[in-house]
Every structure is written in C-alpha cells, then in structure tokens.
C-alpha cells in the first residue's frame with residue numbers, strides 16, 4: 001500500500017461517471033473502467049455493479065516489476081499489482097491515485113486472474129515474488145488470482161490494512177493497521193506475518209500497537225516513519241521510533257528504501273504521479 005515517488009502535484013483530473021465496484025463502494029462515482037494494453041474493455045455506459053464471484057476481474061491501478069522496498073523481504077525482486085479503491089482515506093496516503101478524487105485516474109483497466117498471471121510471467125522472471133497491494137486489496141476475492149499466480153510458481157504476498165476477511169492463499173501477509181480509521185479484523189491480525197505501523201506522530205506507535213491483539217509471537221512489527229516525516233528528517237518522529245525500539249525489542253525501525261532508489265519509477269508501467277498526501281494544506285489535510 002505504499003510505493004511512490006516525489007514529483008510535482010498533478011493537476012486536478014477530469015473523471016467520468018461510473019457504476020459501483022466492490023473495490024470502491026461509496027467512493028466510486030466519477031471513474032470509468034476500461035482496458036489498456038490488451039486488457040478487457042468496458043464501455044462506461046454499460047457498466048454494472050460487478051459480482052466478483054461471477055466476474056472475477058480486478059481493477060488494476062498499476063502493475064510493475066521492481067523490488068520490495070521495506071519489511072522482512074526488503075530488497076527482493078517483486079512484481080507489484082496495485083488494485084484500485086480504498087475506504088481508509090489516510091491523510092498522508094502515498095497511493096492517493098487509488099482513491100482520492102484529486103488524483104484518481106480517468107480510467108482503470110480490468111484484468112482477470114489469468115491475464116494478470118500472464119502479465120507477471122511475461123514481465124518478471126521466475127523467482128520474483130508477487131505483491132498484491134493497493135489501495136486496499138483485501139476488499140476483493142483474491143482466491144482466483146492467488147490460484148493463478150501459484151499455478152505459475154510464484155509466491156504471493158499481500159499488503160493490507162486488514163479491514164475485511166482474507167480471501168485467497170497468501171504466502172505472506174503484511175498488515176498495516178490504520179488506528180485512526182477502520183481497525184483490522186482480529187482474524188487478519190492473527191494471520192499477519194509482519195506488521196507495518198506508519199508513524200506520522202509519535203503517538204501513532206502506541207495507537208498502532210493497540211490494534212494488534214492476537215498477533216502471533218513470531219510476527220515482526222516494523223515502525224515506519226511516514227514518508228513526509230522521513231523525507232524532512234523530522235527528528236521527533238525518528239527519535240520516537242528509536243526510543244520505542246530500544247524500549248521494546250519486539251519492534252524494528254523501518255524505512256521505505258525504494259523511495260531513496262526511486263526504483264519503482266524505472267518500470268514503464270509504474271505511475272510516476274504517485275505522491276504522498278502528507279501535509280498538503282491545499283487539499284485540506
């Protein structure tokens with residue numbers, strides 16, 4: 001749920017009318033859904049609310065091959081599938097194009113599980129893990145997608161805030177709770193292999209930890225400075241992380257390494273416009 005780059009703010013973008021989609025309930029108006037690069041195409045005038053069980057097509061905001069920039073799997077070659085839609089609306093979101101009305105694109109391509117698996121196989125070598133992120137990918141039934149990716153021999157990871165039941169066979173679950181928004185379900189907390197708490201203010205550490213009842217003892221808990229804080233070297237935030245880790249060895253200090261490398265930008269498919277919302281007063285946050 002977090003890749004991106006620093007780039008100038010995009011201008012407000014025009015959007016079209018859209019029918020409801022399971023990824024974006026309550027927020028999907030103003031988006032057409034169409035294919036690109038050979039994907040399925042739906043005319044906006046014919047769109048209907050999608051039944052995920054009958055039409056397991058996923059709205060793919062972007063997909064790109066890069067490496068994992070954070071967490072236990074830092075540095076591993078990874079193919080990212082970023083799905084559209086998120087109800088969490090974090091004020092510092094760095095994937096605002098997946099939900100924010102100022103940033104979302106005019107259209108989002110729909111791809112079914114096999115088309116995505118084919119793209120992964122064509123655009124990344126065997127051994128690269130696949131990371132399904134968003135937006136909020138847990139809103140979708142990922143079972144067809146994880147089955148298709150396993151069929152081509154890929155490990156499948158998810159990055160989620162855990163607000164709905166997990167569907168699909170996931171090889172690794174990264175939980176990023178959003179304590180000021182909707183909390184993760186206990187069943188997702190119990191499945192988490194690692195946790196990523198985003199620290200915008202020092203008190204976010206305790207708030208994030210409070211959401212983790214039932215976390216496995218072997219799950220890794222990362223404290224990540226929210227990117228605008230890290231970028232500006234906000235020492236009160238960085239020092240709070242340092243002190244928390246020193247006080248509780250369960251915790252680890254994290255960083256979004258890919259943003260230093262700007263690694264994601266190198267893939268032609270990645271969205272170069274993704275930016276953190278953090279601290280943008282013009283947008284009202």
Ligand code: SF4
Nearest residue numbers: 001086089090093135
């Ligand atoms: S959970 Fe928050 S940070 Fe992640 S995509 Fe949604 S709004 Fe953005």
